[in-house]
Amino acid sequence: MSQIDLEPVKGTRDFYPEDMRFRSWLFGHMRAVARSMGYEEYDACVLEHADLYIRKAGDEITRQLYDFKDKGDRHLSLRPELTPSLARMVMAKGSALALPVRWFAIPQCFRYEETQRGRKREHFQWNMDAVGIASVAAEAELMSAQAELCRRVGLKLEKGAEPEVIWRVSNRQVLGHFLAGMGIEGDQFAQVCVCIDKRGKITDAELTIELGKVGVDAERAARILALLDVRGLDQLATAVPADNPGLAALRELMELAASFGIDHLIRIDLSVIRGLSYYTGTVWEVFAQAGTFRRAIAGGGRYDRLCEQLGGAAVPMVGFGFGDIPIAEVLAELGRLPQLPRGLDDVVFPMGPKAFPYANRIAAHLRAQGRSVAVDYSQRRFKHVVQRAEDDGAQRLFILGGDEIAKGVCKVRTLGGGERQESEVPLAGLGA
């Protein structure tokens, strides 16, 4: 090997300190929002048994597993999402886990797919999940958390103006009950959902033929497709019977959303399906209205039977995922990326090796006061050291040359201002 490849693995990112500042800032807001709502942080390993993700419904996510065999011939996968791990952890605790619990995490997730704008092979995804809450109050709470995060990073969601982010919300029970009324249930319902998911990539005429193959005649197919075009509660109320549980759930959700002050951000939209087969109730996707990024920046849903599908008892669960890449794309396009300082407070500059011990003692003295202090051992030209300290955002430069030490002082220079400000401070007062 002559030279290693300096590029990170395809679709993955390096985080240099300047990149890490943004990431830490974003994650900090995510943690703050989650904790403010009583959610506790947890995590699992990035490696999981691939079986955890392989579902017979043929989810897209299963085909994009970043999987491999380990040396023990285990079929493992880098996690594509955290939800199955959460279900596994909840099941493992069993009845020892006093429900409800509210948990959050910021896991790094992987998928093996072609890269595009806002879509790499690796990303971090803020997850918040409520376990053991059957009421759609949990959904409203989670959406309000997403809204709060959007607000904190600088997106405008005020009432009265056109919001920069909206929530497109549906409920799978609407379609489920509707189909049950036609005698379509169980496996056939799943097959119909798979067909419906193709909507947009094939014509409605072709889709009608596909539906015919799974036993849905043209007349019923037309009614199904019409249902997907429904927008808003009023229109939905005329499209389905009053006893449709999905309709009732969406009505209740809107009422609760109002109490969180986010009802003006929600658009009832029956075309929202979501690609994960385990969703059973509310499903939603979050879209930026401002800018040109048209991909969902976050999504969520209720999955009350995932634990059951994994072989345990059913537990009502609902949660969302919120990726770090789309939100960064949106903020960048809108010019809202924050200017984040490096966070260095002081630089101590010993001009020669004899001054190093003095510099170290002064640095320790300042650090004990809670300041971030770097000692510049470079012995480079003075102008270079000053410029570097300034570029690093330091507020003060502590200068220690032979003259200062002979006098028992340290020159303290204030950086950043227009005028030069310098004073001499006795070494004894600086712990040196």
Added chain:
RNA sequence: GACCUCGUAGCUCAGUUGGUUAGAGCGCAAGAUUGUGGCUCUUGAGGCCGCGGGUUCGACCCCCGUCGAGGUCCCCA
């Protein structure tokens, strides 16, 4: 999985129908200023022209492949 565009210095990019030694700005380094930044000037370092084949007397340039980055579909954590 389909189609399209682009890979030249650390960064942003020039580079003539294929022709000698591949350039600029910014940045970096040294000096002017033997210990005081931001301005200015001088000088310097830094390149397998993404990688591998091919065509040609000769390839940064043309052809094929490959890797990577973007874009439009498709889809989606």
